[in-house]
Amino acid sequence: MADIRFDGKVAIVTGAGGGLGKQHALELARRGAKVVVNDLGGSMDGSGGSSAAADAVVEEIKAMGGEAIANGGSVTDDAGVAHMVKQTMDQWGRIDVLIANAGILRDKSFAKMTMEDFELVVNVHLMGTVKPTKAVWDIMREQNYGRIVVTTSSSGMYGNFGQSNYGAAKLGIIGFMNTIRLEGQKNNIHINAISPVAATRMTENLMPAEILEKLKPEYVTPGVVYLASEEAPTGAILTAGAGAFALTRLYETEGVYLGEGGLSVEEVRDNWAKISDPAGQQAYLNGGEQSGKFFRKMQGG
Known part of the structure; x- marks a missing residue:
């Protein structure tokens, strides 16, 4: 069978300045996609911001002969998301792939969690998936083509102590996917979810070093890129980590x-x-x- 390619296609990857998002962006570029590297450049809890991380990934893609542009907007900001989509359309005239990967953590037991921390995490993960999807939806409908990959988590599907905010957002993403999967079918828009098990700055303090070494983000990326391809299914929840892949169903x-x-x-x-x-x-x-x-x-x- 022929290799999966993205020649002539344009992809937006949110949270692509490091970790999983960076690996997704690099692999899409290796396979011919033009890539928008979105990253706010904030800390793990969502504070601060810098374009340096996104710029560095863009330079890495250009060094391998690919095409990429950086975007430092927040996925929770309506104007910022609109600007990212306009920037992409002005540059390349189409959007074929959206990988919604951006996220933050503010872990605490529910008893100790503030409503501010709960709302912020839900806003970044859930609305930070919904808003970019909404912004590209009509473009993909008019093209009669689109591939969207959202990012869920075992914390949402099965629970994890100290992550009620994160878990609520991550399962909310599945509910969102389940409906727009149905609405997008007539326009050849496929949407799937990845549930990654990977060593990133969001997990580095949760596991020993020898385990983290086996959970490199690049071991998840092949599954994500498949879900973003023309051959992708729709409505799948793919769990991936350490080279293992499984399908989650309700x-x-x-x-x-x-x-x-x-x-x-x-x-x-x-x-x-x-x-x-x-x-x-x-x-x-x-x-x-x-x-x-x-x-x-x-x-x-």
Whole structure:
């Protein structure tokens, strides 16, 4: 089979000044894409800002013979996002790929977390995915082509102590993806999620050095670039780390119909084993499929 290429395509990668985003930007450039390297250049908690990181990645891409421009805007700022998209269109006239990777951490137990820290993390991760997606959406619709990769986390899908803000944002991204996947299909817009396990400045204090060495960001990037390619599926949640790849799905059990007459709390309790029985569980492709199951059960199916 032929190599996956991005010749003639334009990609925006947010949070691309280092870590995962940098590796995604470099690999896209190696494969022929023109790349917008977006990075606010702030600290891990979102404070501060500098264009130096994005500029350095752009120079690295140019040194390998690629084309790239830097953008230092915040993904939470409407004007900044609009400027990034205008800058891209003025430079190259199209946008084929968006990789929404930017993020920050403000970890604390929920008891100790301030609402400011909660709202800021949700704003950067969730709205910092929604706003760039909204800004490129009509462009991709008019082109009848687009590939969007959003970044989720096991903290959202399974939980992680001290990350209620981060986890809420990361699972919110999946809910966002699940709907715009349906809305984008008629215009050949595919959207997928990556759930990375990687050594970045966001994880460097959480694991021993010998483990971090095996979790290089570049081991995640092949999965991301595949999800950004013409051959990509849509609606997939790809988990990647240390060279391993797996697909995450949300499953629902078949459940049990308890009827309407005399329905009580105790009936739910007494049938919990049947409700939670994994036999016949299913991953649904849209909310209507799940509703269909409930209608079937009402009719005795």
